[in-house]
Amino acid sequence: MAKLEASEKSTDPDLIKLVDEQEVKDPETVKPQQVEQDGSDLLDVKVQKYLRGEGANLEVLRDKKLKSQLVFREKLYGQSAKAAVKHEQWLMPSEEGFLEPEGFEKTWRITQQSLLNEVDVNSSRKAFDMILPELGPYTMKYTSNGRYLVLGGRKGHLGLIDMLSFDLVKEFQVRETVRDVEFLHTEEFFSVAQKKNLYIYNRHGTEVHCLKEHGTPLRLQFLDKHFLLASLNTFGQLHYQDVTTGEIVANYRTGLGRTDVMRVNPYNSIIGVGHSCGKLTMWKPTSVKPLITMFCNPGPVTAIAFHNNGHLMATAGMDRNIKLWDIRKFEVLHTNFGHASTLDFSQKGLLAVGNRTHVHVWRDYSGNQKYGRYMTHEMVKGYQVNKVAFRPYEDVLGIGHSMGISSILIPGSGEPNFDSWVANPYETKKQRREKEVHSLLDKLPPETIMLEPKEIGTVKQPKQKEKKSKQEMEEEMEAAVGMAKGIKLKKKTKGRNKPSKRAKKKEKEVLKAKRPFVEQLLKEEQPFKKQRTMAEAEAELPVALQRFARKTAA
Structure with a gap:
């Protein structure tokens, strides 16, 4: 009952x-x-x-x-x-969904064909190969909700695909070298780094803007909370442009030569740039110099990736080492042997490593950021991997290679539950318009970009000067007097270079060096002197008047 x-x-x-x-x-x-x-x-x-x-x-x-x-x-x-x-x-379990081996079985030995034989029809449609041999290598980018995919071929081929219905929204040829593509705040606009300039197109393939101020761009990143489009050109210049007003917010020279390795940290919107000297610099639009300059690899940095929590970073270099860093302490957590030309973290923390004809996916089994092999995918012989990117809210990994685009299934990589107020793969036109208006109203200024965004709204504590002891001040005064005595005076005309005048000048320099230290000592000793004089005055008075003097002083 x-x-x-x-x-x-x-x-x-x-x-x-x-x-x-x-x-x-x-x-x-x-x-x-x-x-x-x-x-x-x-x-x-x-x-x-x-x-x-x-x-x-x-x-x-x-x-x-x-x-x-x-x-x-x-x-x-x-x-x-x-x-x-x-x-x-009613939500899907977030902690499950990974491949679980039985006995001596290894997950990285499970092939895509065996996965496709076991999954449902809708999931099997998400794995495909798009062969475009004459227009590659290809780069790609998903929207934040994972519904749309923009792809760009090096020979000028651009395409926009609806991944929910697998419809080709638009396909066109710019007849110019394409190095990178990036979505703006919605799928209605996307930017393309072409041979000479940076262009912005709408979903119908119409050229909306030609941004000549960026020079010849190599890499693009978009800061969605701030509506800033960041580009890195062939001269090593980093540009920030506000896409709502068209204003160039910042233009800085990295000073470390040409590079094409750039990634944005989704946690704090800090841009990470990898250089050929093995250094990695972190930038924000309101700072002329990099916030952080760290030596990551002995050779050139080839790839960077940031975890969604913002505290874990992966770097790869020509020294054939892939390192995992804790950005809070700027120290190496683990180092794995291997070469990577492209890296990407999934929503659930899986790390995709692309190199030549191999794609490896690593997983953190123990929870201490020690990654091990999870899945492996072999490309067709001759296919060179150019970029890997996880599709948000789906267990899918997109691969851009020299012969087109491929998509493979990676169980457990995507977040199964989406927040419709943040990213909705099934949003209508009305919902998209409302979301765009709200995001523009909630737009953050560039000054809010910092390493630790939790400091926004807090009061910065003033630095308290450490009080030096009397002995330290005397030592500093002696050092300043020694430097003053060692000053060489200029030789002047006859009558102005007498030994007495030279001695007076040296004495003035010594007094000038002593003055700040003597004044500080007097300030510190002044309250004690007042107390001594009052005590001495009380002692000189008769005993009957001493009590009266204390009351008047109080």
């Missing part, structure tokens, strides 16, 4: 499991009140995950109007958190 009442009140599987366990242990002792108490405790634990931190301490407030407004807000937050908990049971 208790079990029936609990199942009518709640559909939470954890709560039903809890009731089942209690009924098996002692069916007679299970009471409705006990079940409700256990269910409320379990609900409170799950609600903590969706709350916005701890509630405000409203007991201290004296303003009744403000207090009532905050009480109403806290009530709304609690209701939304409880609604999220109730809908949690």
Whole structure:
């Protein structure tokens, strides 16, 4: 009976499991009140995950109007958190979805053909090969919701594909070298780094802008929270341009020669640039010099990738080492042997490594950032991998190579549950327009880009000067006096170069060097001198007047 009442009140599987366990242990002792108490405790634990931190301490407030407004807000937050908990049971499990071997079986020995034989029809459609042998090598980019794909061939071929329905939205030929492609804030516009200039096209293939200020671009990145288009040209110049106003926000020379390795950190929008000298620099648009300059590899840096959490970075170099870095401490976590021309992290933390005709996918099995082999894919002989990119919210890896585009299945790589307010693969035109308006209203200024974005809104503490001891100040004064005595005076005309005048000048230089130290010592000793003079004056007075002097001083 208790079990029936609990199942009518709640559909939470954890709560039903809890009731089942209690009924098996002692069916007679299970009471409705006990079940409700256990269910409320379990609900409170799950609600903590969706709350916005701890509630405000409203007991201290004296303003009744403000207090009532905050009480109403806290009530709304609690209701939304409880609604999220109730809908949690309908979400796909985020911790599962990876390949699980049995016995001595190895996951990297499972081929794509064996996967396609086991998956459903819709999943099997996501693996394909698009062969375009005369227009490669190809580069590619997915939208943030994973629905659209833009591809660019080195010989000038550009295409926009709807990956949900596999319809070709637009295909055209620019008859010019294409080095990189990048989506802007929506799939309506995308930028292309061509032979001489940077161009922006709409989804119909119409040229919207030609940005000549960027020079000859090699790599492109888009900062979606700030609406900034970043490019790196052949002279090693880094440009930031606001796509809403058309204004060039920043233009800096890296000073380390030509490079075509650039990636943006999704956590803090910092641009990472790899150089041929083995260094990696991190930039923001409001700083003339790089925020961080770190030596990553003895040889040229060939690829960079950032994890979605912003704290893990992977670099590859010509020294055939792939290193995983903790950016918070700027130290190497692990070093793996291997060469990579392209790297990419998935939403669930898998790392794709592309090199020549091989594509390897690594997985963090232990949770301590120690990656091991997860899956391997061999390209057809002669196909050279140019770029790898995981498709958001799908277990798919896109590969751009010398003979076209390929797509393979990587179980567990994509996030199974999407937030429709952030990225919705099934959004309509009206939803897209509303999202675009809201993103423009929420646009962040370039000044908010920093290494630790949590510092925004906090007060910077002033630096407190360390007080030097008397002995240290005396040592510094002696050093300054020694330097003043060693100054060589200019030889002047007859009558102005007498030994007495030279001695006076040297004495002036010595006094000038002593003055700041003497003034600081006097400031520190002044309050103690006042106390001494008052004590001495009290001692000179008669005993009957000493009490009167203390009261007047107080």
